[in-house]
Amino acid sequence: MREEVIIRVGAKFLAPFIIMFALYVHFHGDYSPGGGFQAGVILAAAFALLALVYGLEAVQKVLPLRFTRMCAALGVLIFAGVGVVTMLLGHNYLGYNALASDPTHPEHGQHYGILLVELGVLVTVFGVMVTVFYLFAGRGRRGS
Amino acid sequence: MRLDFFVSQYNYWVVIFLMMVGFYILISRGNLIKKIVGLNVFQTAVFMLYISMGKITGGTPPILVDGGHGGGEAAEQVMYSNPLPHVLILTAIVVGIATTSVGLALAVRIKEAYGTIEEDEINRIEAETEAGE
Amino acid sequence: MSIVVDIVLFTLLGATGFALLKIRNLFAVVMLAGIYSLLSAGLFTVMDAVDVAFTEAAVGAGISTVLFLGALALAGHHENRPGHTPLLPLVVVVVTGGVLVYGTMDMPGFGHPGNPVHHHVADHYLEESYDEIGIPNVVTSVLASYRGYDTMGETTVVFAAAVGVMLLLSGARRARSRASPGEGRDTGGGAGKGDAG
Incomplete structure (x- = not known):
C-alpha cells in the first residue's frame, strides 16, 4: 500500500482523530458508554491502521515493541498499585473511598479511584493489543 | 397462549441456533483457523444470551437519566435494563480477543512446525513420524 | 419496532x-x-x-x-474440503441444541421486569450507585468499583495472554531448520513452502 495516495493521506488524516476519540471515550466513560477497555482497543486500532498503511518499521520508530510490552505490564501494575495505596491509607484493597481528600464526601474518592483503575486498564489493553499485532505482523518479515 | 410463549422465548432459541452453528464449525472443520472462527461465533452467541437475560422490555441503557441528579418525577419513572450482565460481558469480550490471539499464535507455530494447519494432515504427519522412529 | x-x-x-x-x-x-x-x-x-x-x-x-x-x-x-462425513458432528450439535432448547422452556420470559435476574444486586446498583459512587454510568461504576477485583483479574488475564503470544511468536523461526523431529515432519506436508529459517 506504499503507493496509494488516497489511503496514505486518509490514514494520516484519520489517525489523530481516532486517538482523540479514544481519549474522549476513556475520560468520558463515567458519563456515557465507554471506558478503559474500549479506549485501549481504539487507541491500538489507530496504530494498527498506521502500520498497515505506512509499514511496520515506520510505526515501530514511534512506538517501539519494547515500549508497548512495558505498557502491558505497567497497566496491571497501576491497577494493583491503586489497591495497595488504598490499603496503605487504611481501607480495603481497592476501597477507593480512601482516596477522597474530604472524608465527608467519600464518593469523590470513588471518582479518582475509577479514573486511575480505568487508566490501568487502558494502558494494559493498548499495550497488549499493539504488542500482539506487532508480533503477528513482524513474524513474516524477520524470517524471510 | 402458545404464541405468547413463543414470543417470550424466541430470542433464546435464535441465540441457541447461532451457538450451535459456531459449535458445528468448531467440531466439523479441520482447519485450525476456521475452528477459531467457529469458537468466536459460539462465544458471541453466549454473549447474546447473557445480554438478552439483562434486557427489560421498555427499559433504557443503564446510564442514569439527568446525570443522576434526582431529576424529579420523570427520572423516577425510568426503567433501566440490568447492568450486571453488561459488565460481565464487557470484560469477557476483551478476554476473548486475548485468548483468540493466543490460539492464532499457536496455529502459526503449528504451521511453521508441520507446514499445514489442517488437522487430518497433522495427524498423518504425526503417524508417519511415529512409524519412522 | x-x-x-x-x-x-x-x-x-x-x-x-x-x-x-x-x-x-x-x-x-x-x-x-x-x-x-x-x-x-x-x-x-x-x-x-x-x-x-x-x-x-x-x-x-x-x-x-x-x-x-x-x-x-x-x-x-x-x-481443505472436510475429509470425514459431517454426520457425527451434526448429531452432536442437534442433541446439544435440543438439550439447550429444553432448558429454555423453564427460563423466565424475555424482557419481563419481574425476572429474578433483575432483583438481587441489580436493584442496589441502579438505586444506590449514584449516592455511593457518584457517576451516572452504572456499568462503569459496577465494572471499576463494585466488581473491581473481577476487572483486575480480567486485566491480568489479558496481560497473561500477551505473555503467551510473546513466548510463542517472538523467538526466531527456527522450527523449520531444527534437526531430528522437525526434519521428519517437513517432508510430510507442504514441502518447499518453508523457505524461511
Whole structure:
C-alpha cells in the first residue's frame, strides 16, 4: 500500500482523530458508554491502521515493541498499585473511598479511584493489543 | 397462549441456533483457523444470551437519566435494563480477543512446525513420524 | 419496532453463520466474522447494552479482523474440503441444541421486569450507585468499583495472554531448520513452502 495516495493521506488524516476519540471515550466513560477497555482497543486500532498503511518499521520508530510490552505490564501494575495505596491509607484493597481528600464526601474518592483503575486498564489493553499485532505482523518479515 | 410463549422465548432459541452453528464449525472443520472462527461465533452467541437475560422490555441503557441528579418525577419513572450482565460481558469480550490471539499464535507455530494447519494432515504427519522412529 | 430490528438482525446473523460454515476461502471467512461481530453489536444496542456494543464493534470488527488477517498471512488462507462425513458432528450439535432448547422452556420470559435476574444486586446498583459512587454510568461504576477485583483479574488475564503470544511468536523461526523431529515432519506436508529459517 506504499503507493496509494488516497489511503496514505486518509490514514494520516484519520489517525489523530481516532486517538482523540479514544481519549474522549476513556475520560468520558463515567458519563456515557465507554471506558478503559474500549479506549485501549481504539487507541491500538489507530496504530494498527498506521502500520498497515505506512509499514511496520515506520510505526515501530514511534512506538517501539519494547515500549508497548512495558505498557502491558505497567497497566496491571497501576491497577494493583491503586489497591495497595488504598490499603496503605487504611481501607480495603481497592476501597477507593480512601482516596477522597474530604472524608465527608467519600464518593469523590470513588471518582479518582475509577479514573486511575480505568487508566490501568487502558494502558494494559493498548499495550497488549499493539504488542500482539506487532508480533503477528513482524513474524513474516524477520524470517524471510 | 402458545404464541405468547413463543414470543417470550424466541430470542433464546435464535441465540441457541447461532451457538450451535459456531459449535458445528468448531467440531466439523479441520482447519485450525476456521475452528477459531467457529469458537468466536459460539462465544458471541453466549454473549447474546447473557445480554438478552439483562434486557427489560421498555427499559433504557443503564446510564442514569439527568446525570443522576434526582431529576424529579420523570427520572423516577425510568426503567433501566440490568447492568450486571453488561459488565460481565464487557470484560469477557476483551478476554476473548486475548485468548483468540493466543490460539492464532499457536496455529502459526503449528504451521511453521508441520507446514499445514489442517488437522487430518497433522495427524498423518504425526503417524508417519511415529512409524519412522 | 424494536422487535422488527431484532428479527432482521437475527436473520442476517443466521445467514452470516451459514456463510461462515460453507465458504472455504479463509479471507472471506475472516471478513464475514467481522460482519458477524458488527451485526451482533447492533443487536446489543437494541438490547440496551450500549457499552457492550461499543466494545464488540471495536474488538470484534476492528482488532480481531486485523489479527486474523495477520495470522492468515502466516498460515495460508485455503481450507481443505472436510475429509470425514459431517454426520457425527451434526448429531452432536442437534442433541446439544435440543438439550439447550429444553432448558429454555423453564427460563423466565424475555424482557419481563419481574425476572429474578433483575432483583438481587441489580436493584442496589441502579438505586444506590449514584449516592455511593457518584457517576451516572452504572456499568462503569459496577465494572471499576463494585466488581473491581473481577476487572483486575480480567486485566491480568489479558496481560497473561500477551505473555503467551510473546513466548510463542517472538523467538526466531527456527522450527523449520531444527534437526531430528522437525526434519521428519517437513517432508510430510507442504514441502518447499518453508523457505524461511
